[in-house]
Structure formats: C-alpha cells, structure tokens
Amino acid sequence: MDLAPNQTAAVAPGTEARGPLAGFRILELGHYVAAPFATRLLGDLGAEVIKVEPPGGDPVRQWGARYKGSAPWWSVHARNKRCITLDLKKPGAREVVLDLVRTCDALVENHRPGQLAKMGLGEEVLRAAKPDLVIARVSGYGQDGPDRDKAAFGVIGEAIGGLRHLTNHAPGTTDLPPVRVGVSIGDSVAGIYAALGVVAALLRRERTGQGGEVDVALSESIFSLLEGALPEYGALGAVRQPSGGGIATAAPSNAYRSRDGVWVLIAANSEPLWRKLAALMGQPELAADPRFSGNQQRVAHVRELDGLINAWTVTLDAAALEAALRGADIPHTRVYTVADIAADPQMRARGMVQQVQDGMLGPILHPGVVPRVDGTPNAPRSTGPAVGADNDAVLGALPGYDAARIAALREEGVL
C-alpha cells in the first residue's frame, strides 16, 4: 500500500536523535516482545538504544507474516535501535556487556528472573561497572515471590491478571471460550510500564545521582487495568463478570451488524442519544417503553435492546448506516480493521501511518510515535537492522576495542 507522496516520511538513517530522551543511552538485553517494546518506546522518544541479540537473532525477526525473507514487524519493533550480537553463554561476552554498561544510563532485560545473575551479570556486578545504572527487568510474575521461576507465557499472565475472564460474552450466552485480546496485550502493557519505570528512575537519578531497579510483572501490569474490581470484591464480595460486546453498566453500547456484514459500533448510552437512535430506527415509541426507559432498565433488558437495534442495522449497508448515524449525531464507528486505520484521515493527518524506507524491505508502513511530545521526531530515524549490523560501529566506539579485538571476538564466536 502506497501513501500519497505528501504523506510520505523519508527516513534518513543516522539522523541525530531528537525527542525528550535525546542524550540517554539504553542497553537492551531482551527478546520477544515486552523488553524490546519498552526500548522501542524509549527510542521513539529519542533515546539511543543498543539491542543485544544472540548470533542467531531475536526470534521476532521471523514472527508473523513474512516479506522478502523477514517479518515486516521487525522493521517497526527494532526501529531506532542499533543491533549487535553477543552469545551470552560464551565467557568472553560478559566483559563486553560490562563495557557497554559503563557507557549506558539504563539496562532493560526480560530473561527469566535470576538468569542474568547466573551468567555473571547480577545486580552487584552491573553496579560495580556503573554505580548509578537504572536496571529494568520484565518478567511473567515478578522478580520475587513463590512463582518467580515459572515460565512466562503471555497468555497465562493475561489470564492471571484477570483480563481473559472479563473478555468474554456474558455467562449463559455461548459455550465458546473467553476471547484472547487480539494482540500481545500483556507484553505490551508491561513494556509501557517498564519504559515509565526507567524514565522515572532516570529522573530521580538526575536529582540524586542514585540508580534504581525497576521490576515489572506481566500479570501485575494486566491486573493494574482492572479499575475497581478489587476494592469492589473486597467490600462487597462482588466478582466482576464479562459482558460481551457491551458495557455492564451502560446501554446501548455494542457492535451491530450491517446488511453487508460490517460490524458498526453504536454508543447511544444516554437518554438523549437513545431517543435519537429510537427515532432514527423509525421506532420512537421504544424510547418511552418501560423496558428501555432509563439506563438501569436498558441494562436490565440489554439482550432485547441489542436485538432490536441489530434487527434495524441489518437492513442497511454499512455506508448507509454510518451516514444515518452521522446525520443524527449519534456516536458510532465501523469496527476498524488495519485497512481502515491505514486509510483513516485522522490517523494520516496525525502522522500515525507513515511510509518509510527500509534498507532491507523497501518502502514500508510504520505507525507513528505515542505519546507525541513536542520536539519528538515524528518519523523513525532508522528501521530494524539486520542481525549484527552494528557490531563494528558500536563495539569500535568502546575504549580499547580495536579491529583486532573485535576480530578475535568474532573468531571466538562471542559475536
């Protein structure tokens, strides 16, 4: 998919970092999603990120759809990063990591808890190299506690955090299982929290000189999203239950099917909006129907209500349905696929869909930077590089690493 030229962002690799974190240097000892997403966000905000991969590369390089022999995801997941290889199981790698740590402000990792310490890279060793280092660790269940050594699977952390239970149709509606949120939500939210923890600790360091340890658990990151569920349970014994496409406390708000099979979300969960919708449906009397008068009654009869609305929506193609809702000023949207997002005028106007030049893949679409901070570059400075692409440049800039030493590391299989 091509964007019009005036919506094309040109990437100039090596462009000087801008953004609020320009001047900070982050070392990533990560793989898969959580830690690399944290450092991607830090890089998007201007930090210099050095990612360490095993010589075979991070498995994400092959995840999802493939294009020209690699994953388009990689172009985004590793943008604004310099990628070097190190076989951390080789004894020679440890010293290289410590030499890198000496030049960095923070380290972000998502190995199993305790694994870096087993490799001789425990906290004391890292602090001996860089006393004010900020160390952020992402794991399934946290760095301590009885379950810290359990294997971390994203879907399991999400289920333990309470989100899988709540992402389901209402009890009694279907025998189908609860739905997975369609993305790696646990890893991603943990990654954002890790980025927040790193920046907060760096801010403290700026004033006190003190380093810090950030400990983010995937299960806890998900649990943090559960609003009032815990205090409500504690106070009332109420166990929150799922409510399908609706909201447990407001109606109508759901996705309804159009004649041509598109799901259209309608949020008419206030008295004036519901009156407008009933009129638009040609059934103004519904607004006065005691089953649907007031939010509480509508919630109590939500299945009948949604059924009536759906019986109306299936008589209209999506375009006509959207036009009618727009005309009546009722909040709505078709349920966007990524194709809808890529074409959306607001997303484009905000630079959230950009075409950039990838050295390996050619022109490729990248999402924009979130959060937008004034002065943050709106375009990526670089796309995800090849395995070990920056070995010579990054190591060569370390004191004492001349060409012969780098060649020796390569010879020993450390790189």
Added chain:
Amino acid sequence: MDLAPNQTAAVAPGTEARGPLAGFRILELGHYVAAPFATRLLGDLGAEVIKVEPPGGDPVRQWGARYKGSAPWWSVHARNKRCITLDLKKPGAREVVLDLVRTCDALVENHRPGQLAKMGLGEEVLRAAKPDLVIARVSGYGQDGPDRDKAAFGVIGEAIGGLRHLTNHAPGTTDLPPVRVGVSIGDSVAGIYAALGVVAALLRRERTGQGGEVDVALSESIFSLLEGALPEYGALGAVRQPSGGGIATAAPSNAYRSRDGVWVLIAANSEPLWRKLAALMGQPELAADPRFSGNQQRVAHVRELDGLINAWTVTLDAAALEAALRGADIPHTRVYTVADIAADPQMRARGMVQQVQDGMLGPILHPGVVPRVDGTPNAPRSTGPAVGADNDAVLGALPGYDAARIAALREEGVL
C-alpha cells in the same frame, strides 16, 4: 474480604512521599478515567498530585458498585491525591488555577481539545504563569486533525484503534459481535502513555530547563499495540483477523472447559509440550497424527485440535485438571476472576493485594504499585478523599490565600 493481619498494610495519611517522583508536583484537571489514571500512576510513584474537581465531584465517585454511599473504585482511583473543588466556569476560578500552576511541575488534563483555552487557560496563558510547565493532554483522537472535536467515547476509540476487530472469535465461528476488552483499556493505556510522556518531558526539563507538551490520543494508544499489523498490511495487503481464544500463529493455546465449568488456559504450543499434553490426555498417538504434527499443521487444524482437548478437559474437575497439568509440567492456569487474584499467593507475596484503611469506607482492598521501583512505597499514602477535602489545606498554602480569601471564593461558588 479480609487479609490475614501479616498481609495488612496500614495507611498513614500524610506520610511523606517516597518513590522516584518524590518532590514533583502535578496538577490534574481531569475526569473519568484517562487523565486521572495517569496522575494516579504518577502519585503511586511518589509525585504529589492535586486533583481539581467541579463542586459536584468527578462522576467516577459513583461509578461501578457502591459501598457506604460511594464507589470502592474511588478509593483507588484517587489515592495519593489531594482533591480540591473549582468551578472552572466561574471567572474567579481561572486565577486560582494559574496560582496553582505556578507551584506545579506538570498539568494533566482530558477536557475536549480546545476547551481549556476557551476557559482562558490556553497554552500561552499557562506558560506565562509557569514557563517550564509540562502540559499533558489526553483526548479521544488527538489535539489536531479533522476529528479532534469529535466526542471521545472509549469504546469508539478502541474500535478505531483496531482492537475491537481483533477481539472476536474467528470469522465464521459465531454470529455474536466482537467482544469489548472487559475494562476501559483505551483510557487506561492512554493514561499510562500520558504518565510516560510527562516523566520524559520532566527529564528533559531537568537538563534543558525547557517545558513540554504531551499529546496522547486514546485511538492512537490502542493502535500502538497492534504489533506488525500495519507493516504487514502495507507490504502484503494482509488484513489481520481475530482468532478467538487462540493465537493465530501457535497451537494449542486456548481456554478449555473443566467438568465443573471452569475455564482453564493451556499453552502447549511447542513440540515437546504438545507431546506431553497428548500423552496426558491418554492419546499419545495424536502427537504423531499428521494433522497435528508441527505448529503449522496444528494451526491449520486448530478447531479439531481444540475440540479434542476440550473433550478431555470436560471429563475432569478444574482441581484435578490443574493437578494433572502441573504434574506434567505443561504451562496452564485457571482463568482468574478477581476472587482468584485476591487469593493468589504470588499476588499477595508481591504486595499486589493490600488491605488499607479508607477514612470513608473502612478497610478496603487496594492493588499494589506498578511498576515497582526500589524505594517506591508499596502502600498507598492515602485513599481517595471526599469532595473538596483538601480545599483549605491546598489553597491555604498558596501565597496570598488567607482564610478570608478562601471564604470569599466559597461564597462566590468558585470552590
């Protein structure tokens, strides 16, 4: 629900702030979820937060289940905040806001774009009062672009960000609509991003003296979670589709029903794990079945595969099923409700479930702090206060606000 005494955290209101953001002061002009969640996170990390509410209070005070006349959620949502009232529509409020701004490092708001400017609190006015202020704005679609003035409904932003489409059973499986992620995911993720933006801008300010503007859109925050969906679409025209309780690219990984009706998540999506599971099911021959040999074949036949696994799980009660999976070392968990979370030994060991003393509600359960940063208080310093509880203390500490002036503001209905 009571925790055992040794798991009880006592709250001492007024406890001195600790945590990496101690010493920073944040003004919240927010309501509902997104901006208040951002400032709750900043407060959890040690910042002093002053929340401005209309004299009637933030509607969230009444959201969700009620207990002793208020929402248990409020105890958590407004913890570590001082709450003052200001009727921003009254002319006298503007000067009070500016006097507060002069004492603060950052302002976080989620009014409609442009609304604060209409109240005489636009960027230039705020900067005139505090030139290096960090201003963070959360909105549905961003501070500019053709849709900036559209009403922001969380569910609509989530649908535009692409998550509603992906959170559904696979096409052709059911006529039921896509599922809402069972929490205010868009508001919450936007809130975390806003907190990240604030702290990043404060870090830059520490080095440069420069303030900053943070602009977070709910729709874009959700879109940021879509992994490789955009570059895959751009390169290949591939539109990512939902896959129910499973993962599109790995199998088996789903929730399966026990005999006693509990959903148990099983993640056996590797060759050794799948062999173990087939053996545990008493059907080791399935591992060699060409339909299920290798991940690609299992994904292609995932409905048959899930059906076979479910036919086994429904023969066992959840406790027996979990014991069997644990014995075979196959990653699994029951799908946690909030009751399961509250009882979970790991969550308790990590301080993620704490009993605190709420001045209005009595003992109440609070979730712990995410991310955990060493030195961050593990217990909240205070619970969500009553409307206007801190009017006198906060205003009285401003230069020039004596008792007579505060009384006059109260008289005018500004407070």
